[in-house]
Amino acid sequence: MDSIDLEVLKASEQWMASGIRCELVTVVKTWGSSPRPEGAMLVISEAGQLVGSVSGGCIEDDLVDKMRRGGCSRIKPELVTYGVSAEEAHRFGLPCGGTIQLLIEPLHVGSQISSLLQKLENKELVARELNLQTGAVSLLQAKIHDKLSLERDLLRTIHGPRWRLLIIGAGQMSQFLANIAQGLDYQVTVCDPREEYLDAWHLDGVTFSKEMPDDTVIQMKLDAHSAVVALSHDPKLDDLALMEALKSPAFYVGAIGSRANNSKRRVRLKEFDLTDAQIARLHGPIGFYIGSKTPAEIAISILAEMTAVKNRVPISKEMQVAHAKEQLGSANSDTCSI
Template sequence: MIQVDQQVLEAAAGWLRAGRCVHLVTVLQTWGSSPRPAGSLWALAQEGTPDGAQGGASHPMRDGTLARLAQGDSVGSVSGGCLEDELRRHLRERGPLPRPEVLRYGVTAAEAQRFGLPCGGQVELLAESLSDPEPLEHILATLAARGRIARRVALADGAVSLVPAGRDEAELQRDESAVVRVFGPRRRVLLIGDGLIARLIAEMALALGDEVILCDPRIQDPAGWSLPGVRLETRMPDDAVRAQAVDPLSAVMTLAHDPRLDDLALLEALNAETGYVGALGSRASDAQRRERLTSLGVSAARLARLRGPIGLAIGGRTPAEIAVSAIAELIAVRNGSPLAQREPLSPAGEAATG
């Protein structure tokens, strides 16, 4: 799940805890050009207490989100800004919805022009009124534990049920009776070793909406270390990987230039289900690294998962170019792009010493 969708859930839960009525809108389907894919979320808060809302203080985990959203009444997006004003008008006129509504925009050329949908795009949305924060809080707790959960909305009456979701279950499912939205944890990037390239990669990963953790036990003054938006780990890299990056939505990049640190992280990540494993260095240092990992018991099949030297072959030489190549490869792997194929091995990162 991307960061903005999690922010929608957090904001909606906080607004409900504060006694406000909340409309949740989900993109069901798009045709033609559309800036937001199916499953995207948008929440709108109104004044007043919805039926069944729970009063009292806001949930402590959501106070930060409420503070950030204090100047607005909506969060998320279903159209990149084209439809939100129309939805706000429609939902405020309707008030709390007795049951979910399916809304369609851009069906005609006139509507597409009116709402600013690009290239005659069309979008189908599900709008529902929320009254109980507990299901959203349960989803958020599941995501915090790196789990997957499905939220089923009955179209007849808006009844919501939550069930565990499998790893390969589609993000959005629908039939004549219900819509199911599957929520999974945010993508996570664990960087091993502090340095300029690591910090550049961290900034780019944050821009993608990833959760970013930097691990370096060599940092002398953790209290004085600062990289906004990035969490610092000072435990040993193998412990950090075990705790933070063993699922397919996680990525590990070793950037320490120290085999005593890099190899510890690679051993754990390659023997786990980590989705992406990359190592910075030259071709020569990559060959030496693979020999060491083989001698330490990493199988040939597991070793084949190592992206080394890290990054796409774009001829990167400067720290910024190497960081771009690394992030580009991560995106290519996640999206199943042919650019992710590594035959022959990429020379990106060749300028870095191993």
């Protein structure tokens, strides 16, 4: 599963290769509330086909209408603003006071879309610099904390996975979690030293490690843009990874298991000389309580909790698995459903 931005870039490359003229549209600035963040993209063809999104839909409708009426006639990038007036905000579905500025860029061979895609395929983090006067493009190495910027006549956009996810265990649930995480622009690594799981693992774009989980955690040098999820159900594997991950700056560390198993896990982790504060960072039972039971549903609940933590959204007790099950009086405390 590709991220939305990757789908936009791939569609751009395919259309240009087929001789179809198209324009790349990027959200460069927002004021007030807006449906899509800065850096969101879409590509629109001369026939009015589009891939991606920059709003809730009304701005896309306007872009398509203008393309069908005027064609792909721009010769250089152009800044366009929607929602300046209350009437426009209502017309384009923007919240009250919302304004969005777009950069519309006619694509050509010098846009370096193919080169950008190749770098992204190699898991590189790339800064794409676009000269608004000439349309010239440069591709540079970016840093993890770099953000979109528009200064005078230079737009700098950041592309590539800036978040990493390490999954311990290569079972079916891990495949769902890894697949969806890639769509959220995570660079995913799955670690499982058990030979029987290697042959069954088939998922493009995911790095597979046969090393011991604690060694993998150390080698990855986890930072504040990293998450670790233990799904092997084997304490010999999960606990080793958690031991190292909880001492790292990783923004999220979680483990699958029932309330009883997670209580036992916390007792075991104390034997690894972890502090109470480090153990308290462990999310477990993992995920949001949404009544999930299938591997796909559990993967969604895990990523929902990860996203909330990443975005620094407070998590209410009602969403936590342990609290929700206590409230519901769940009789089966040994299930891994969340």
